[in-house]
Amino acid sequence: MYVLRRLPSLLATLFAVSLLTFLMTSLLPGDPALQILGAENATPEAIAAVRADLGLDDPLPVRYLHWIGDALTGDFGRSYRTNEPVSEAIIDRLPVTAEIGILAIIIALLVAIPVGMLSAYRAGTRTDKLISSTSFGLLAVPNFMVAIFLILIFAVWLGVLPATGWVNFTDNPVQNLRSALLPALSLAIAEMAVYTRLLRTDMIGTLQQDFVTMARVKGVSNRRILFRHALRPSSFSLMTVAGVQVGAIIGGSVVIETLFALPGVGRLLLEAVLVRDLLMVQGVALVIAVSYVVVNFTVDILYSYLDPRISHGRSAARV
Amino acid sequence: MSTPVPNLGAPHPGATSELAVSDGLIAETTEVAAAPGKKKKRGYGLTFWMATVWLVVVLICAVFANLLPVRDPLTPDVINKLALPGEAGLLGTDGLGRDTLARLVHGARVSVTISVTAVAIGMVVGGFLGIISGFFRGKTETILMTIINIILAFPALVLLLVLLAFVGRSLVVISLIVGFLSIPIYTRVARATTLAVAEREFVRASRTMGAKNSRVLAREILPNVVLPVAAFGLVAMGVVIVLEGTLAFLGLSVQQPAPTWGGMIFDGKRYLNEAPHVVLIPSIAMFLTVLSLNLVGDALRTRFDVRGSNL
Numbered sequence: 001m002y003v004l005r006r007l008p009s010l011l012a013t014l015f016a017v018s019l020l021t022f023l024m025t026s027l028l029p030g031d032p033a034l035q036i037l038g039a040e041n042a043t044p045e046a047i048a049a050v051r052a053d054l055g056l057d058d059p060l061p062v063r064y065l066h067w068i069g070d071a072l073t074g075d076f077g078r079s080y081r082t083n084e085p086v087s088e089a090i091i092d093r094l095p096v097t098a099e100i101g102i103l104a105i106i107i108a109l110l111v112a113i114p115v116g117m118l119s120a121y122r123a124g125t126r127t128d129k130l131i132s133s134t135s136f137g138l139l140a141v142p143n144f145m146v147a148i149f150l151i152l153i154f155a156v157w158l159g160v161l162p163a164t165g166w167v168n169f170t171d172n173p174v175q176n177l178r179s180a181l182l183p184a185l186s187l188a189i190a191e192m193a194v195y196t197r198l199l200r201t202d203m204i205g206t207l208q209q210d211f212v213t214m215a216r217v218k219g220v221s222n223r224r225i226l227f228r229h230a231l232r233p234s235s236f237s238l239m240t241v242a243g244v245q246v247g248a249i250i251g252g253s254v255v256i257e258t259l260f261a262l263p264g265v266g267r268l269l270l271e272a273v274l275v276r277d278l279l280m281v282q283g284v285a286l287v288i289a290v291s292y293v294v295v296n297f298t299v300d301i302l303y304s305y306l307d308p309r310i311s312h313g314r315s316a317a318r319v
Numbered sequence: 320m321s322t323p324v325p326n327l328g329a330p331h332p333g334a335t336s337e338l339a340v341s342d343g344l345i346a347e348t349t350e351v352a353a354a355p356g357k358k359k360k361r362g363y364g365l366t367f368w369m370a371t372v373w374l375v376v377v378l379i380c381a382v383f384a385n386l387l388p389v390r391d392p393l394t395p396d397v398i399n400k401l402a403l404p405g406e407a408g409l410l411g412t413d414g415l416g417r418d419t420l421a422r423l424v425h426g427a428r429v430s431v432t433i434s435v436t437a438v439a440i441g442m443v444v445g446g447f448l449g450i451i452s453g454f455f456r457g458k459t460e461t462i463l464m465t466i467i468n469i470i471l472a473f474p475a476l477v478l479l480l481v482l483l484a485f486v487g488r489s490l491v492v493i494s495l496i497v498g499f500l501s502i503p504i505y506t507r508v509a510r511a512t513t514l515a516v517a518e519r520e521f522v523r524a525s526r527t528m529g530a531k532n533s534r535v536l537a538r539e540i541l542p543n544v545v546l547p548v549a550a551f552g553l554v555a556m557g558v559v560i561v562l563e564g565t566l567a568f569l570g571l572s573v574q575q576p577a578p579t580w581g582g583m584i585f586d587g588k589r590y591l592n593e594a595p596h597v598v599l600i601p602s603i604a605m606f607l608t609v610l611s612l613n614l615v616g617d618a619l620r621t622r623f624d625v626r627g628s629n630l
Contacts, residue, residue: 017472
């Protein structure tokens with residue numbers, strides 16, 4: 001089975017990702033012991049004691065095994081700064097980032113699928129050119145710019161949506177959606193453009209295929225051809241890229257959460273990075289990287305189920 | 320019933336741009352571009368040249384920022400703060416009364432330095448690795464691509480943040496780190512292109528005539544890989560410029576008061592209510608630059624696509 005065949009490679013990637021996270025944060029300069037104690041209390045003895053306590057004097061492989069062993073049981077240690085357990089901090093903030101990210105992907109797909117199909121269906125016409133050049137232009141607009149202009153329009157001028165702040169879904173679902181809308185939209189705009197262009201290209205290819213001509217000859221309606229016959233075979237690269245783009249959304253959430261002052265994982269990472277909170281950075285980076293890998297693995301699996309033509313065997317022919 | 324006739328007369332330039340990262344997909348989409356009935360357009364069109372002119376202007380600003388007749392970008396002039404374009408200076412002033420035009424011109428320097436350095440590093444190192452792995456295949460390729468896939472498993476911004484926070488944030492450091500982080504992407508693009516080129520007839524012909532690996536690499540592969548990778552590099556330059564803006568937003572770019580476009584947008588955000596033009600002007604500059612890079616990069620990519628129809 002394809003899932004089983006891919007499993008070793010997934011595990012290997014996860015291992016490598018954890019190792020990279022660990023090395024990246026451990027080999028960089030800066031002594032955590034000094035941070036915990038603060039400059040005034042940092043006598044050499046105190047530093048030595050703290051270092052021993054944290055196991056910082058152990059050889060790197062031992063430290064890695066300790067860290068990853070604890071991480072596997074959900075214990076990422078405690079923040080050097082606030083003494084808050086890292087895992088709790090992440091669990092607290094994960095729903096915010098997840099909600100915004102998922103909302104952004106949904107908005108982007110809801111717009112991109114019909115628009116991309118329309119563009120392909122009317123390829124070469126004025127409609128198509130308008131859609132194509134608009135999406136091309138949108139690719140050049142960074143998400144923070146989108147965010148600023150959305151704030152300007154909806155919060156400053158119209159005053160209909162809040163510019164900053166977050167309301168939990170459990171507290172007030174309507175307010176929650178209102179506070180999530182602008183951030184999600186900021187992330188969605190660029191994705192929209194990417195998806196639209198991709199779907200258009202693939203759809204144009206599909207519409208030229210024999211089975212579409214066949215369906216047309218049989219008198220199948222345009223709507224049915226587009227949605228029932230052409231959409232599925234045109235959506236494979238869209239899916240793959242949507243998976244890859246989750247990385248862009250995660251990266252974007254760092255900026256967007258900072259701009260809108262949302263309590264999400266992105267901002268948690270940024271704050272931890274700014275104060276060099278080593279264990280927090282390690283924990284958050286690991287969670288982000290692992291979720292990204294798992295998302296792309298899932299997309300890969302889905303892909304093989306959706307497209308029966310693909311056997312996922314060896315790579316293509318060699319010379 | 321009107322029958323939809325998918326017209327492929329002119330595939331939109333850069334229809335493959337989003338796919339450049341994923342080699343498996345490139346082949347799929349370029350087939351579309353190579354569809355029958357395609358007439359090769361010789362000229363580049365007006366937009367292409369407008370974009371090129373804008374890029375040249377930005378480049379001149381960056382190189383000759385000190386010689387151009389603009390005011391000092393750091394001198395505050397509180398009386399004239401938040402002036403509209405034309406009121407004080409050609410493009411107005413920011414929240415401290417500093418001249419916007421001067422700051423744009425000097426900010427171009429940061430954007431250009433970071434993007435050119437980063438792209439150069441990524442292109443040279445990544446291109447080299449990609450060609451090697453795409454040409455020799457085998458174990459080298461497996462190992463290299465595994466490492467690269469692992470690095471790519473991190474969202475780039477996350478990796479960048481972590482590195483920057485611990486290493487520092489001077490112009491040089493930022494350029495180097497961004498360049499280093501972009502190596503994997505170029506490796507994949509160069510490898511994908513090499514794989515396609517290596518299958519071509521002239522490579523086989525060269526082999527048949529007894530050419531050694533080194534000669535095939537230098538005379539047949541390299542010239543055909545450089546241009547597509549360079550075209551990708553132009554688009555990537557836009558990504559780097561946006562990245563600098565993002566860093567400025569996070570307070571991690573080149574330190575204030577040195578003007579950067581991202582920093583200008585970030586500063587101007589405070590005056591969004593009273594003076595939106597303070598944000599608007601640097602935003603437009605950044606948008607036009609990134610758009611131009613995309614336009615030029617995509618036009619060149621379409622032209623240099625090795626699997627074009629005229630074989």
